[in-house]
Amino acid sequence: MSTSERLIESTRELLWERGYVGTSPKAIQQRAGAGQGSMYHHFSGKPDLALAAIRRTADEMRAAVETWLGGPGTALERITAYLRRERDVLKGCPIGRLTQDPDVMADPVLRVPVDEMFAWVRERLAEVLAQGRDAGEFPATLDPQATASTVMAVLQGGYVLARAAGSPEPFTRAVDGVLGLLAAQATA
Template identity: 60%
Template sequence: MVGDVERSPDTKERLIEGTRQLLWDRGYVGTSPTAILRRSGVGQGSMYHHFRGKPDLVLAAERRSAELMQAQIREVFSGEGTGLQRIVAYLLLERDVLRGCSVGRLAGDPEIVADDALREPVRETFGVLRRCLAEAIAEAQAAGELDPGLRPEHTAAALAAVVQGGYALARAEQSTEPFDRAIRGALDLLGVGARDADRAGGPSS
């Protein structure tokens, strides 16, 4: 029943994950309480038992997406290989390109960016990405893999923008080709040949 209250931890997780998926696909406005209840399969009473309201639940869902993306970033940049190899591995991660980035899509949502609390997980996540990229770039420069004239912070911001912009181009065309071209262009600018990139990171998708 709609008014039933389910207090189990699993119910809370279903609410968070259902909201996370809706935010990814529909944005804040499209993530209505009715849609959340339908996606998570719980009653209205359960939603308001675990969360104060939609903004509270949305923030929990955003934090979950942010945690997952940050964990993936840290896993790539703490892995084996040289600084340049780790950068290539990040650029060539397997991705659901046409769906876009679960965190990056929130940055284009007016309701999210207008609210400091809701914007914070997005800001924090891209801060982690830029720092990891900048550290890897500096390491690659020290090893003679990249041009010593590059400014790590600026180059890191450019690479992050290539990935996020690639998602937008791909969604506009409803094709992964624009994303792949953007990534290959970034690799060209880094001086990484296609064969070396494939060995380092595998195909992007």
């Protein structure tokens, strides 16, 4: 892997573990096994490197979401697959955590990929829910847009609760709860 690649990957990890404010250029260099001159040769500075890292993580996440939501099965099955996919719950969402980083949210350039990523997932989820409703799987009263936001919020909030508790359990419970409510709709 090239030095530039290693720098981006190290930045991705550190942004996930410690956030933007908590990540220093020096820490990135050490993890990448690169010197200062090397980092500033390939990138103009911390924001530039962070942008590359955030974009890549957002792209990967879109692909991962599509894997589950675009798979076979009913709407409820696909949403269940997405919510229950294997994940390291205590690490949280690498994109969601950036929303708590004041310096990321204050920088329009860094903020855009975060915003776009969530907007895309919401639309994708709403599509699946609308398909389920149109297929008669859910009642006509179900609001795909609102419910899509709810499902995403359960994920993001589930991470928060799990980290607070130091255990994946609250995440699992929150997911079970919303799937229970959705399933009740499906059989109503």
